[in-house]
Amino acid sequence: MKIYALAMSSVAVIALASGLAVIPAAAAKMDVTVGMQLEPPNLDPTGGAAAAIDEVVYANVFEGLTRFGPDGAVLPDLAQSWEISEDGLVYIFKLQSGVTFHDGSTFDAEDVKFSLDRARADESTNAQKALFAGIASVDVVDPMTVKVTLSKPNGSFLFNMAWGDAIMVAPETAADNATNPVGTGPFRFSEWVKGDHVDLVRNPNYWGAAVSLDKVTFKFISDPTAAFAAMMAGDLDAYPNFPAPENLTQFEADPRFQVLIGSTEGETILAMNNKKPPLDNIKVREAISHAIDRQAIIDGAMFGYGTPIGTHFAPHNPAYVDLTAQSAFDPDKSRALLADAGVKDLTLSLKLPPPSYARRGGEIIAAQLRDIGITTEITNVEWAQWLSDVFKAKNFDLTVISHTEPLDINIYARDDYYFQYADPDFKAIMAELDNSTDPARRTELLQAAQKKIADDYVNVYLFELAKAGVADAKLKGLWLNSPTQATDMTGVHWEE
Amino acid sequence: MTAYLLGRFVSLALSLVAASLVIFLVLEIVPGDPASFMMGINADPQAIAALRSQLGLDEPIHLRYLGWVAGLLHGDFGMSYTYRVPVADLIAERVVISLPLTLYALALSTIIAFPAGIIAAARRNSATDVAVMGATQIGVAIPNFWFAMLLVLVFSINLRIFSAGGFPGWEAGFLPAMKALTLPAVALALPQASILARVMRSSLLDTLHEDFMRSARAKGLTRSQALWRHALRNALIPVLTIVGLQFSFLLAGGIIIENVFYLPGLGRLVFQGITQRDLIVVRSVVIVLVFAVIAVTFLVDVAYAIADPRLRRHGR
Numbered sequence: 151m152k153i154y155a156l157a158m159s160s161v162a163v164i165a166l167a168s169g170l171a172v173i174p175a176a177a178a179k180m181d182v183t184v185g186m187q188l189e190p191p192n193l194d195p196t197g198g199a200a201a202a203i204d205e206v207v208y209a210n211v212f213e214g215l216t217r218f219g220p221d222g223a224v225l226p227d228l229a230q231s232w233e234i235s236e237d238g239l240v241y242i243f244k245l246q247s248g249v250t251f252h253d254g255s256t257f258d259a260e261d262v263k264f265s266l267d268r269a270r271a272d273e274s275t276n277a278q279k280a281l282f283a284g285i286a287s288v289d290v291v292d293p294m295t296v297k298v299t300l301s302k303p304n305g306s307f308l309f310n311m312a313w314g315d316a317i318m319v320a321p322e323t324a325a326d327n328a329t330n331p332v333g334t335g336p337f338r339f340s341e342w343v344k345g346d347h348v349d350l351v352r353n354p355n356y357w358g359a360a361v362s363l364d365k366v367t368f369k370f371i372s373d374p375t376a377a378f379a380a381m382m383a384g385d386l387d388a389y390p391n392f393p394a395p396e397n398l399t400q401f402e403a404d405p406r407f408q409v410l411i412g413s414t415e416g417e418t419i420l421a422m423n424n425k426k427p428p429l430d431n432i433k434v435r436e437a438i439s440h441a442i443d444r445q446a447i448i449d450g451a452m453f454g455y456g457t458p459i460g461t462h463f464a465p466h467n468p469a470y471v472d473l474t475a476q477s478a479f480d481p482d483k484s485r486a487l488l489a490d491a492g493v494k495d496l497t498l499s500l501k502l503p504p505p506s507y508a509r510r511g512g513e514i515i516a517a518q519l520r521d522i523g524i525t526t527e528i529t530n531v532e533w534a535q536w537l538s539d540v541f542k543a544k545n546f547d548l549t550v551i552s553h554t555e556p557l558d559i560n561i562y563a564r565d566d567y568y569f570q571y572a573d574p575d576f577k578a579i580m581a582e583l584d585n586s587t588d589p590a591r592r593t594e595l596l597q598a599a600q601k602k603i604a605d606d607y608v609n610v611y612l613f614e615l616a617k618a619g620v621a622d623a624k625l626k627g628l629w630l631n632s633p634t635q636a637t638d639m640t641g642v643h644w645e646e
Numbered sequence: 647m648t649a650y651l652l653g654r655f656v657s658l659a660l661s662l663v664a665a666s667l668v669i670f671l672v673l674e675i676v677p678g679d680p681a682s683f684m685m686g687i688n689a690d691p692q693a694i695a696a697l698r699s700q701l702g703l704d705e706p707i708h709l710r711y712l713g714w715v716a717g718l719l720h721g722d723f724g725m726s727y728t729y730r731v732p733v734a735d736l737i738a739e740r741v742v743i744s745l746p747l748t749l750y751a752l753a754l755s756t757i758i759a760f761p762a763g764i765i766a767a768a769r770r771n772s773a774t775d776v777a778v779m780g781a782t783q784i785g786v787a788i789p790n791f792w793f794a795m796l797l798v799l800v801f802s803i804n805l806r807i808f809s810a811g812g813f814p815g816w817e818a819g820f821l822p823a824m825k826a827l828t829l830p831a832v833a834l835a836l837p838q839a840s841i842l843a844r845v846m847r848s849s850l851l852d853t854l855h856e857d858f859m860r861s862a863r864a865k866g867l868t869r870s871q872a873l874w875r876h877a878l879r880n881a882l883i884p885v886l887t888i889v890g891l892q893f894s895f896l897l898a899g900g901i902i903i904e905n906v907f908y909l910p911g912l913g914r915l916v917f918q919g920i921t922q923r924d925l926i927v928v929r930s931v932v933i934v935l936v937f938a939v940i941a942v943t944f945l946v947d948v949a950y951a952i953a954d955p956r957l958r959r960h961g962r
Contacts, residue, residue, distance in 0.1 A: 191684065191728030191922060198728075199686025275697045279690035328730040343815055344729065344739055345910025345918070369812060371908045375795060379810035380908070383802040534678025534923040541687055542679075553687075568687075 179644050181365040182625065184637060185377055185389035189345065189370040192328035195314040196269060199277035201554065201635040204314035205390075206348055206368050208636035211252075212317035212333035215243055215262065216308050222466070222556065222633030224312050228257065228334065229296075238303030238587045243296045249357040251320045252338045259290040264321045266298070278315040284584075305587045309557070314634065336361045336640050346370065350639075362643040381407070381620055388621035388628060390637055393506075395453040401620045408623045412631035413466045416552040416615030417459060418507055420515060423547050424608060425570040428493050435607040437487035438548075439477035441522045442515060442610050451510035456613035461600040462559050465614055466631065469596040473604040477611070484522040498547035500526040503536040507615065508550040515550065541568045552615050556634055559599050562608065571608045654947050658940050665936040666718070666929075670711050673925045679703070680727045680923040701727050714929070723930040728922050733930045736915060740931075743813055744904075744911040747827050747834070748896040754835035755842055755892065762839075763846025768873055770851065778843065785840025794833035794906045801829060811907035830907045834900060838892050845888050849881040856880070882953050890946035894939040 190202035195212060209217060217227040226232075229243040249257040268274065270282035286301040300307065310316060323332035331339045336358065337350035347369045352361060369386060371377045374394035380386045381401070390410075392398065401407040420442065428434045444458040457465050460473030488496070498519075502512040509530065516526040526548065531539060540546045553561065562571050563580040579602060583595040604611070617632040627641035681697040682689070698704050705713075717724055723733035766778040802810040813826050853859065854877055862872040901913025912931060919927035 189918070191924075192730050198684045199689055200684065272692075273696050275685075275693050275700065277685040277689040277693060279693045343813075343910065344731075344736060345914055346813055346815075346908075369908075371811070373905045373908065376798075376811055376906055376908050379795075379798045379802060380812070383798070383806060383810035385802075385809045385812060532678070532921060534680075534683045534921070537682050537687070538677045538679055542682065551687075 180363060181367065182363055182387045182639065182642060182644075183367040183369055183385070184639075185369050185371050185380060185386040186637075187370075187372050187377070187391060187393050189372075190348075193331040193339065193342070193348070194327035195317055196265075196319065196324075197275050197277075197328060204635045205637045206350075207331055207333070207335075207339075208314045208317075208634065209335065209638040209640055210337045210350055210366065211331050211335045211339055212314070212319070213335050214311055214313070214317045216312040218312050218556075218634045218636070220629045220631065220633070220638070222631070224308050227312075228262075228318055229311075232308070234587070238305075239300050241298040241300070241307065242291070243298065245294045245296065246357055247294060249334050250355055251323065251334055252332045252353060253320070253323055255320055255322065257318065257320070257334050258293040259296045260293075261318055261320055262296045263288045263290055264324075265316075265318045268319070268324065269316065276315055278313060281310040281313055281316055303585050303587055305583065305585070305592050306557070312634070313556075314636070337366060340365075359640075361640050363639060366639045366642075368637070387625055388619065390617070390619040390621075390628060391632075392618050392620045395455050395618055398453070398455075398618055398620070406623055408621050408625075410617070410619040410621060410628060410630050411455060412617040412619070412629070413457065413464065414554065414615045414617045414632040415464055415556040415558075415634070416554040417462050417464065417558075418456070418511070418550070418552040418612045418615050419462065420610035420612055421549050421551055421569045422609055423544060423568075423570060425544075426547060428491065428496065429498075429547060431491050431493075432607055433487045433491035434493055434496075436477075437484040437491070437493075437522065438519065438524070439607050439610045440480045440487070441484040441518050441524070442477075442612070443479040443518055444474070444612055445479075446518070447511050447514050448613050450514045451507055452613070452616065455616035455618050457616070458613050459611045461604040461611055462553070462562065462609070463596070463600050464556075467557070469593045469600075471597050471600050473600065473611075476604050477607070481518075481522050488522065488524075494523075495525075496523070497525040497527060499529065500548040500550075501529045501531050501536065501540050501546045502550055503531055503533055505552070507552060511612065512550050515548075544568055544570060550612075554615070554635065559596070559603070562599075562603050569609055571603070571606070573602070573606065576602050576606075650951065651948070654944055658944055661940050662933075662937060666715060666933055667711075669929045669932050669936075670714065673929050674707060676923075676925075678923045680925060683923045684728060714926075718930075718933065724926045726924055726927050728924045729927075733927050736927060737912070737931060737934055740910060740912045740915045742816060743827075743909055744897060744900060744913070746823075747831055747900060747909070747911065748893060750824070750827055750831040751834035751838065751896050752889070752893055754831055755839040756889065758835070758839040759842035759846055763843040764850060764873075764878070766843070767847045767850035767854065768870065775847075778847070782840035782843045785836050786844070788837065790833050790837050791902045791906050793836055794830065794903055797829045797833055798906070811909065813909050826909075830900075830903050830909060833906075834896055834903055838896070842885065842888055842892070846881070846885050849884045850877055853877045853880045879953065883950060886946055886949050886953065890942050890949075893942050897938055898935045 186202060186205060188202045190206055191198060191200050193203060193207055195203050195207060213227045215227060215229040216224050219225045228246055228249060230246045231244045233242045245259060251257055266282060266285060266288045269276045270285055284300045284302060284304045286299045289297045291297050318334060319327060320332060336353050336356040338353045340349040340351045342348045347367050350366045352364050371380055377389055377393055378397050381389055398409050402409045422429045422435055424430060448454060448456040458474050459465060460476055463470050500512055500516060502508045512528055516528055519526055540549050560580050561567055563577045565572060576599065579595055579599045583592060586592050586595065621628055624645045626645050627643050629638055681694050681701060681703060685694050685697060714724065726733050726736055729736060762778050766775045769775050798810050801808045808829050814822050816823050859872055859877060862876050900911055901917055904911040904914045916928055916931050
């Protein structure tokens with residue numbers, strides 16, 4: 151009887167509250183609410199590495215000289231066209247005319263000079279400062295023309311300028327972009343309720359093709375169960391990087407939704423500490439590589455979403471070489487290699503950061519290594535701890551991590567990078583790549599680099615992270631793939 | 647009474663000083679550098695160093711502690727490393743959700759628990775009593791996050807009466823805001839109400855056996871008159887203690903429910919601050935919560951004195 155009373159009272163409370171709900175008038179929908187797992191710490195892509203920053207503002211609020219298209223191609227953006235000198239050192243950019251910042255000020259060559267000089271200055275806190283390292287000078291030719299001189303030819307320069315870290319900012323507003331971003335894009339920043347959402351609204355003075363949405367809301371829902379509930383309840387229209395692959399089949403079965411499976415730039419690897427014995431022995435690294443069954447990890451940890459890779463390169467890139475056979479799953483070979491190397495009773499530490507690819511994948515890797523006689527000690531670490539312990543102090547044997555920057559094979563040329571691969575031949579390939587502008591030669595070099603790190607078994611290359619998104623079936627124009635971390639809303643519209 | 651309150655007040659201040667020192671030191675020991683966290687794994691070491699000095703992380707530890715405490719004393723909590731806005735603003739934005747949610751849940755819990763506990767005690771061993779005890783046993787056993795998910799499943803996904811979470815902000819109006827807080831408040835209130843009802847019942851049963859109750863009945867009061875006039879007031883002290891504890895628990899401990907309903911409350915602010923190593927936010931929120939808990943304990947002490955005149959006379 152009391153249970154009944156209790157139930158009745160809660161029903162009464164709920165009925166009371168729901169009776170007061172405002173029912174919205176039916177009208178053509180002009181806004182979109184997008185779910186994101188992490189909240190951006192701030193909204194300035196030139197002052198931090200968090201992917202969530204670009205996922206809100208890239209292409210929506212801020213634009214650069216060039217930009218990435220949905221397929222990863224580098225397209226003109228605020229630079230309408232460019233000329234490159236014969237020696238590859240001088241770039242003359244012709245700017246779009248009639249471009250204004252959201253505060254009303256005009257965008258011109260002075261702003262380009264300011265943005266690039268700010269990013270490469272000594273006191274710059276740009277996380278991707280290396281993108282600007284080759285710039286020797288930036289000169290204003292006339293208000294619509296900028297001349298960028300490089301210290302040496304750089305075949306990736308236009309690619310580098312498309313990154314979110316290279317967007318154009320205005321001198322008057324740059325310092326406040328973290329909390330009040332002012333760019334040139336088709337959407338203006340409207341409000342940010344910390345911990346809940348960011349609102350962007352249409353920029354009526356946009357220089358380019360007008361967007362069809364009046365408003366975009368990015369809502370931050372980190373818990374996978376809550377994200378599922380929010381999609382199901384209709385609170386969200388899209389969730390471009392859905393955190394729970396196990397729920398995707400449920401969305402696929404529901405005609406209200408569409409599931410978007412695409413590729414990303416995230417090479418997920420089992421990184422090895424190349425300087426720490428016995429991992430400094432290539433035979434041990436090769437043995438570990440052959441012990442790993444990639445498909446089992448993709449099926450077990452990612453519910454089948456992901457593409458196996460055999461080197462640190464995105465499979466959808468035209469220059470990709472499929473080297474998976476070179477480190478094919480072969481536990482007998484692994485045992486033979488270990489015996490050959492004279493390694494017995496090996497125990498290795500395996501440090502796992504929070505994402506599910508690492509935590510779930512790590513368990514499977516541990517089981518596969520146990521099968522060839524390697525014991526792993528798994529430690530789950532927070533991101534900050536991973537950065538200080540693994541990345542900085544290099545206090546690890548193995549770790550699982552996804553490298554999500556586009557075309558980032560050059561990290562293998564870095565001295566003192568966390569997996570500690572220092573190879574002069576590889577560095578020579580990268581140095582030549584930097585200096586080449588000929589596309590055919592660049593492809594050759596990129597392929598040589600891919601083979602080199604596969605031959606040296608630097609890391610175990612597991613799979614390319616898939617982009618698994620969920621959206622309302624009537625929402626069109628979302629990116630399928632993720633060539634850079636962005637949620638480009640410029641082409642998004644509701645189907646009539 | 648004054649001496650009693652003064653004593654309570656001094657212990658409040660000492661607790662705060664001790665807490666500030668412990669919080670600061672613990673967060674210094676935690677591994678992880680806020681600047682390298684913000685810049686990620688592809689960052690230029692020079693840029694990380696520039697950011698460290700911009701954030702003031704290169705100053706010696708004792709100066710940073712003193713700077714923090716000095717700021718706290720005149721209400722300046724410092725600037726968040728990651729959000730780049732004053733911590734005080736962040737806390738203020740979150741308190742307007744966490745505090746109403748806590749009060750809402752506490753009100754629901756009290757409204758359910760008091761009548762249930764009183765009726766069960768008054769009709770001890772009756773069917774009603776057994777039913778209340780059974781229901782509250784279930785209420786205590788059910789984890790609130792699981793109950794929250796059930797609520798979402800029923801009222802958001804199937805019935806579509808409530809949204810699955812989020813908070814529209816108070817500027818959207820009082821009723822939409824309260825509506826957004828309803829499911830979380832119900833989820834938080836159920837286990838608390840169960841505990842409170844059980845405490846209410848047993849406390850009331852204890853007093854019903856006191857001599858003064860027999861005297862009250864002997865002078866001609868009916869059972870229920872005696873209960874309302876004499877037993878209830880005497881039974882309130884342990885109940886108040888529990889209410890005070892529940893307030894602190896709900897204010898700081900709503901984090902799981904905040905995650906289930908993605909409410910931007912204080913609990914989630916602390917959680918985000920910890921994962922992003924935004925240590926200045928973490929220590930400031932924690933000290934605010936410590937202050938809230940201590941202040942509530944103080945208020946409960948005052949409430950004791952009101953409920954029980956003996957405390958007023960003797961001091962304690």
